[in-house]
Amino acid sequence: MTEEKQLIGFSFSAEGSEKFTSYNPSSGTDNPFSFYKATAAEADRAAEKAASAFPLYYRKTGKEKALFLEAIATGLIEAGGALIETCHQETALPPERILGERGRTVNQLKMFAELLREGSWVDARIETGIPDRPPVPKPDLRFMQIAIGPVVVFGASNFPLAFSVAGGDTASALAAGCPVIVKAHSAHPATSAIVGKAIQKAAKETGMPDGVFSLLYGDGQTTGIQLVKHPAIKAVGFTGSYKAGKALFDAAVARPAPIPVYAEMGSTNPVFVLPAAMKEHGRKIAAGYAASVTLGVGQFCTNPGMLFYQKDDQPDFTDWLKESFENTSGAVMLTPGMSAAYADGVEKNLQINGVSILAKGSTPERSGGHIVTPLLSYTDSQTFQNNPELGEEIFGPASMAVATNSKEEMLDIASNLSGHLTATVHGTESELAQYGELISILEQKAGRVVINGFPTGVEVCSAMVHGGPFPATTDSRSTSVGTAAIYRFTRPVSYQQMPQALLPEELRDKNSLKILRLVNGKRTENDID
Secondary structure, eight states: OEEEOEEETTEEEOOOSOEEEEEETTTTEEEEEEEEOOOHHHHHHHHHHHHHHHHHHTTSOHHHHHHHHHHHHHHHHHTHHHHHHHHHHHHOOOHHHHHHHHHHHHHHHHHHHHHHHHOGGGOOEEEOOBTTOSSSOBOOEEEEEEEOOOEEEEOOSSOTTTTSTTSHHHHHHHHHTOOEEEEOOTTSHHHHHHHHHHHHHHHHHTTOOTTSEEEEOSOIIIIIHHHHHOTTOOEEEEESOHHHHHHHHHHHHTSSSOOOEEEEOOOOOEEEEOHHHHHHHHHHHHHHHHHHHHGGGGOSTTOOOEEEEEGGGOTHHHHHHHHHHHTOBOEEOSOHHHHHHHHHHHHHHHTSTTOEEEEEOBOOOOSSSOEEOOEEEEEEHHHHHHOGGGGSOOSSSEEEEEEESSHHHHHHHHHTOOOEEEEEEEOOHHHHHHTHHHHHHHHTTEEEEEESSOOOSOOOSTTOOOOOSTTSBSOTTOOSSSGGGGGGGEEEEEEESOOGGGSOGGGSSSOTTOOOEEETTEEEOSOOO
16 A cells, blocks of 8 residues: 655655545545545645745746746656556546546646746736826836735546646646645545656756645645635635535635635536527537537536527427437446435436436446436426526536527526536527527626537637636636636736836836737837837
8 A cells, every 4th residue: 555645845744644545436446545634734834835935936937937837747748657547546537538638737737838938928018107297297107917826726526637736727826926735636646646746846856946836635624724724825726516615715705814716616508509500400419419418427517417499499309319318328427426416416306396307328237336327307498497406517417408488488598597617509690690699698607608519628728718607616707727827826016116127027128028018008029218
């Protein structure tokens, strides 16, 4: 049995007596890895080290931080098959999926490194002074984004690489100039240990300060809350359940000095199928929807959980949905708790009068593990509107088809939706124009509006928004994917009448970094005369 310790900066620590083991959801047995849970003293030490590292780290140049991120990416590749196999043992995810996710993790680290090398992300704004302006002089003012301070990141269960120890939250926080403490997810602690050591090694090799990164094992309700409440911590990144995310948010805003929590807490990701599209492409839409719902055993943040359509416009569409879901297959979920919650959520919905099973997928014949079966339930619009709980997420390969009677009814349902990560509309070019009001409503309900596609899967790029209105997230103004994610962990500072020698290099008259700046209202890379 391999024993893993806390990574606190460049040190290892095992002061506690309480331990837990890694679990294999596919076989239903323990893996040969055990982990010490962090003590309160260890959590405090990690926060204190991060606070000490912050003044040194955030002043590192963009190139220096880029080299650090690139070294982490290299370390993930060098971890090789051991990382893939360990992750497979802890999650039951196929090795091919894990390889793809490692590629995404590596690429997003490199994406932020490229952003740092270019440098314009600081949003430099310069208004030069006019000393003789009547009736009062205009002061010299210069503005840019700087790092907010040490950040706590909570690893996500469903993305053990891309949204975990070296995932998007960590990458964007480190890119911003913030030291990071990761609270490892208990569903993949051995995977977290491999990645954490790669980050620790990269920090040493690139000359980063001790404390720029720490990795702790423990319970969210104890270690996690303690970190969120620590005065050295200035922001939180989280992906997980509504209950856990809301608890962290409540703890953060109740502090004497409240801090922002960027919590992504789940979403049902509604899909609307308009009449003409259903008539022209109904069978294809039904097949695509079933595939999107069940992709990854329904364990992506963006699997759609609700589909709305006007039944009378294409009676065969219901049969096509049924046929498509019957061709899907179940699989093992990430944890026993998730599979139990899935079964409970499905059962609660089916107990509501007016909700029935439209179709089930097949269940693989195998021993061990916690296998779930895809399920498509069915109801009418009145039942859906009378039972708000039907709009809540069931994490896993379950979805609900809702038959509506008119365009007006569909618009009314959309208007009463809560916040979601995505909203999708299938329609022909002409009817999309006719349903402009629906698009306008969904813009207010989701962070990403998808047309004639499916939301499962998130492109990691500068134009992506992975966020949305509450309860999908705690801050709809941000994204956790893409280069704009860096702004969750920055704050603007304005320098008035600051001498050139004391200004950050990004704001000096001589634009030695050759970044794009807003100077007296115009975008330019030129020096200031």
